[in-house]
Amino acid sequence: MRNIDALHDRWLNHPEMPRKLVSELKKMSTKAKTDAFYQDTEFGTAGMRGILGAGTNRINIFTIRKAAYGFGLYVLKHILDAKERGIVIAHDNRHMSKEFTEESMYTLRSLGIKTFIFDELKPTPLLSYAVRHLKAAGGIMITASHNPKNYNGFKVYDDTGAQLTPEKVDLLLAELNTLPDALDIKIADIPNGYVLLSDDVELTYYSKVMKIQLRRDLPKNDFKIVFSPQHGTGRKLGMRALNVIGYNVIPVTEQMEPDPDFSGTKSPNPEEKAAYTEAIKYARAYGAHLIITTDPDADRLGIVAKNKQNDFDYLTGNESAALLLDYLCKTNLELGHKIKGKYLYTTIVSSSLANKIAESHGLKVKEFLTGFKFIGAQIAEDDAKKETNFFFGYEESYGLLAAPFVRDKDAIQAIVLYSEMALYYYLQGKTLGDALNELYAKHGYHHDITKSVAFPGAAGQSEMKEILARLRKDPPTTLGGLDILRYDDYLTSKSITKGVMTQLTLPKSDVIRYHLTGGTTISIRPSGTEPKCKIYYGIIANNEKEAQELLTLLENDIKVRFTL
Template sequence: MPQSLKSIRELADDWLALDQNENTRKQITDLLAAGNVAELDRRLRTRIQFGTAGLRAKLEAGFSRMNELTVLQASQGLSVYVAGAVPDALKRGIVIGYDHRHESAEFARLTACAFLHKGFVVHFLDKLVHTPLVPFAVDRLHAACGVMVTASHNPASANGYKVYWSNGCQIVKPRDKGIAAAIDDNLEPWIWDKTLVDKSPLVNRPLTEIADQYYAQLAVLAGDTKINSMMRFMYTPMHGVGGPYAERAAALLGAVPDKNMFVVPEQAEPDPDFPTVEFPNPEEKGALKLAMASSDKIDISLVVANDPDADRFSAAVKGADGKWMQLTGNELGILFAYFLFSTMDTTKFELSKLAMLNSTASSQILRSFAETEGFYYEETLTGFKWLGNRAIELEAQGYNVVFAFEEAIGYMFPGIHDKDGIGAMMMFLKLLRWIEDTVSGTKMTRAQGIIIVLEQIYKKYGYFENKNSYYVALDPRVTDSVFNYIRTKSDGAAAAEPSGNNEYRYPSRVGTRQVTYWRDLTLGYDSSTPDHVPVLPVSKSSEMITFALDSAVRVTIRGSGTEPKLKVYIEAKSTVSREASRQIADEVWDDLEREWFRPGETGLLRP
């Protein structure tokens, strides 16, 4: 019988027949005893969905949650799928890593258990690792796949299960569907033994070797650059696993702990409860407040930060006026791109084969940069699963992909096909040394130097200003209704579906601004292509619209795949100043909120 038609008692019995964890079994039996039908229904009625982001959910008992049973089921299905899809998969094996979150180590051991039972070699990274080390290890060990147990920057109550394919990239469609089907076919636990990883001859523990190779790759990026011996900076791993990795990376540039590199003491050690931050994400407003305060106490003017699994990077600098300026993801992205291009010997390769990428939600200044200088640029869908896989495809075509980024503080450098917050931190310190040597001089503050370089970039390639934020949508139906409202808000524009279905029509204007371009990657429509079919992949299961206004504003609206959010990215371009661009972006935000999003009326909540 389908799960949707079963009674609560039947669903609970199904759970209790499979679960072998005493804690999660008790959660369900306690809810039964209390007659809490609503909560049981929330936890048991639907299954946690496996997608291109793997799994991510709250840590609780139930088919819709992250727990030992759902992790074991996912691992069984994944092992079956990989064994059938990757040549020599069992011999090549799986890389498994985990971070410090609640249950991460146990989930990693159960993942190993399923793959060992299937006959796979298991490359078990047996200490806390940062996420980028798993795809790096998959690539270096030529493994069939990899799993990293982490929920990245999500709240303490969550955990997740991120899957990497044999090319060292996160999975993309349609592999997620194939894996999900294999999971559904293998729900009965084969074996439940978290100690199997300690006694199986199929297990090896290559962490030391892989870490050495990883830092050797970072050393290539560092080159012979050394930081100014007087530089001091404050680092925060945000209660995560990044500390020892960041220290070793900074040492490649000559940074010495407690002389150049200082660590926020309250956030230095891994803590799965994240006690000093509401959201353990350095991108969130206020997340770096403690790091800034710690810097103020000892007269430090630079903060660098990773998220808890250290695949994202952020930075803030203090100006001569004593005020802190946190750089946005797009500002960091274009600074990295400009720095890399400016320090290359472009006489040694064909410029048209140099490539940089970013996601469709990120700043278009990289496109303008590429068009002006003559190197290759491409945008992808949001997420490094798309950026990494596309980079591999371009490299196979002879391109030298030196950089990729997205505005959500994710940066990819050569040697790994995923975002890497540790590598980004090291490259940012290298960037600052370059600014000291070429721009700012000894009498300027670090903030002034960065502002000068940004102004050089904007003056040459255009003043791009972003206003990016989100609305909270606790019920997915709210997000669906908002997108449906946008598509059916007909005001005389052309139909937005190439099949000829006239039910959906895109708006012709927002406020006083004319819509000049429209792309709907949910329905599969692009107004700029001859057949109106998008170049980027279409997915009916995820909501995403991009449009332009008066050819000077670009807006992307999408539903988050991992959080209860409707995300909005607005970018305005001006030839005059950042202030002019910022004013345009603010006006468009206000128009969209009034005309389309209508918080309160629609159920969307302001953050």
């Protein structure tokens, strides 16, 4: 049990504590102290992410310094010639991102590791590409992705350009566990030892992105696109790609410039409808057909499309990816490209609609745990074996990859391909809603939606663990009136079908998945980036009305089991 008051007082009286953090420490209530010090900030599905502020469970120069030091020790021990190959560091638009970049750079240099930095904020996929392009030993991305403005984070990449998988994170944690308290880590002031990257890295990345177009000659004519980078890193490369291809692009002016407060948007998260409020105003004013928004670090992207009623349809990450996968399959086959036997890489919480589409076009499907790092690692493994299995990868949270010169989600690639797909259907007189309905007619109606239950602070985390433990101890046999045909517990690696137990082959993870009558699934997992539990409903029904009715039944049942 931690002595919260002693930890708080040590931070308060530390001679190097910045004034802003001292002021925060002085004002902390008992609950605030507990939340800030009850644990160390943990590595989740996308690195280390948390609320900015004072404390061991917060993101600040001391926790960033410790993370960078531990990562430096990890690469020195596990990656060949790490000192000379170096580590690439990039950052987004958030509060303290530049300062955390410099702190990471100084820390790595004190270990004798060469560092590469950019002269301004850059997208996450460019960082992934830069690691591979420079043959670096690893990478660090300072970002909290789509989280609220009071968050920041620290994502780490290995020498393949992919985020660290759990077994590698365990090795990193082993190094972190050898280190003293974050306040006790001292770094030497070593001059030089870093390289300011030229435009060459970005230009070669951009060149590769532009080559993924399949139907370059489609007439753009009056097809209009509204674009927003949500004050983040996608503004330059996103606008450049759309303009060079020849689209009529209308930028959301209020959201184009970097802003850590996200003052021009109601939400920087493409998963939330509030992110599109201003963009839809622009689309109505200019008669646009498609809205594209990237999240702050430009690894994820959302789209909203004009429908036949001159209104706008919000497409989920599952719906948009299913449409794009089908488009890419059909187009490649029309162009005479062989795709049979290649793979769709997806996750266990993503829609089964994409799996059906892939298999209908001759693709194979491989599912991974949540987190694009698993897909990136599989691509790296394919590459090491000189195999070209990859065709398309995506996860439900609005992230995809079409060309594997990047090993993470890539919203810049998505901009190019979603625009082309929407234009293709527009020229056929179809909306994206029309195209989606055609997929439903062929593969069945799918309604995939993610709900979240917040569990903030130390008390909330304890409550969430208790609920999940109860679900495991006494698993339900029905949900929403439907029988549970199979129950998967990825934490124990057990799958139970009609009382018969088999072993799951994916790595252990805190995920429970129920397979219900008719193909509907429910997956439950704690978020790896925020203090909440995510519930993924994958509903299969005859039509939208039936799907909504089933969702209501399932949600009510889950609420009871979560004692809400």
